[in-house]
Amino acid sequence: MAKVALIVGAGPGLGASLARTFARDGYGVALAARRSGSLQDLCAEIGAKQYVCDASDAGSVNALFAQVDNDLGPPDLVVYNAAGYTRGSIAELDLDAVRATLSVNGWGALVVAQAAAQRMIARGSGTLLFTGASAGLKGFAHSAPFAMGKFALRGLCQSLARELAPQNIHVAHVVLDGVILRPDRGDPYANPDTTLHPDEIARTYLELSRQHKSAWTYEIELRPNVETF
Numbered sequence: 001m002a003k004v005a006l007i008v009g010a011g012p013g014l015g016a017s018l019a020r021t022f023a024r025d026g027y028g029v030a031l032a033a034r035r036s037g038s039l040q041d042l043c044a045e046i047g048a049k050q051y052v053c054d055a056s057d058a059g060s061v062n063a064l065f066a067q068v069d070n071d072l073g074p075p076d077l078v079v080y081n082a083a084g085y086t087r088g089s090i091a092e093l094d095l096d097a098v099r100a101t102l103s104v105n106g107w108g109a110l111v112v113a114q115a116a117a118q119r120m121i122a123r124g125s126g127t128l129l130f131t132g133a134s135a136g137l138k139g140f141a142h143s144a145p146f147a148m149g150k151f152a153l154r155g156l157c158q159s160l161a162r163e164l165a166p167q168n169i170h171v172a173h174v175v176l177d178g179v180i181l182r183p184d185r186g187d188p189y190a191n192p193d194t195t196l197h198p199d200e201i202a203r204t205y206l207e208l209s210r211q212h213k214s215a216w217t218y219e220i221e222l223r224p225n226v227e228t229f
Contacts, residue, residue, distance in 0.1 A: 006030045006068055006075040008055055008112050009082030013182050014131070016042050017198035018079055021206050023048065028072045032064055055082040055108035056100070065115040074119040077127045077209055080109050087143050098145040105149025109156055117160070120169045127170045127209045130157050134177040134221075134229075154219075161218045170216050172208045176201065177223035194226050 005022040007015055010031035019042060023029050029048035031039050036052045043050050049071055053064040068075060084104035086097040113128060120126025135143060136150030157173035164171055179188050181195040189195060201222060208217060223229060 001073060002026060002028045003076045004028045004030065004068070004072045004074065005077040005079070006032065006065075006116075007079045007081055008032045008053065008061075008064075008108075009080065009131070010039055010042075010050075011081075012039075012042075012184075013180055014198045014201055015081050017202040018081065018205055019048055020046055021199070021202040022077070022209075025206060027077065030068045030072055030075065055080075055112060056103035058111045061108075061111045061115055065119070069119075074123065075116065076125070077129070078112065078116040079129045079131070079205065080112050081131045082108055082112075083131065083133075084146075084149065086145050089142055090144060093145065101145040102149050102152070105146070106152030106156070109153050113156065113160055117164060117169065120164075121167055125168045128160065128164070128172075129205055129208060130171075130173050132157070132173050132175045134175060134223075136173075137175060157219070165216065168213060170208070170211065170213070172217055173219045174201075174205065174208070175219065175221040177221055177229060178227045194224055196222060196224055 005027040007018050009015060010033050019029050019031055023046040031048050032051045032053040033039060034054055039050045051064050051067055054060040082104050084101035086101045109130060116128055130153060132153055133150050135147045136154040139147035154173055157171055161171040176196060178196045181192055181197050182189040204222060
């Protein structure tokens with residue numbers, strides 16, 4: 001039976017590169033996004049299945065995993081790639097938008113991790129990969145909501161790695177320090193010399209999933225060579 005990869009927060013950028021990379025490696029791929037029909041072409045290209053899921057809603061996440069279980073089998077690999085973003089001065093932030101950002105970046109990751117862990121613990125193996133950001137290492141001005149969410153994500157990953165590694169479940173947090181290449185979005189996303197290439201990021205995720213348990217990576221930072229840090 002083919003291995004199963006579930007990507008939560010799939011889209012035309014990194015999510016699509018992850019999907020293609022894992023499909024080439026022989027995985028059956030499940031893609032979860034907030035809107036239906038947004039990934040039809042990609043699904044047709046690689047034979048993936050698309051599901052609608054609101055990562056910040058526990059009922060929606062549990063329904064997603066039940067559907068994937070039924071269609072493909074319990075996932076061997078789960079990637080949490082969903083993210084929310086809002087910015088502004090502390091005196092002017094829209095608190096409803098802040099709550100939504102925290103729900104996706106922090107709470108949603110916990111809900112997805114729980115559903116995945118329940119299945120992986122029962123099987124005795126699995127891989128959980130989380131897409132983080134440099135905002136999870138340092139808070140930038142006018143970006144408090146994003147920093148709060150990504151700090152929460154990093155803390156979750158640290159706890160999960162320590163809890164689940166002895167149960168043969170590999171947890172890794174990938175810090176993306178820079179802008180991901182998306183030519184369709186214009187500057188600064190369109191410059192291949194100053195951005196992170198999504199296919200190269202995806203290759204790192206694949207290598208993480210292949211690591212032997214005697215030499216697991218918990219956290220890795222990826223950035224363009226021109227990025228200051």
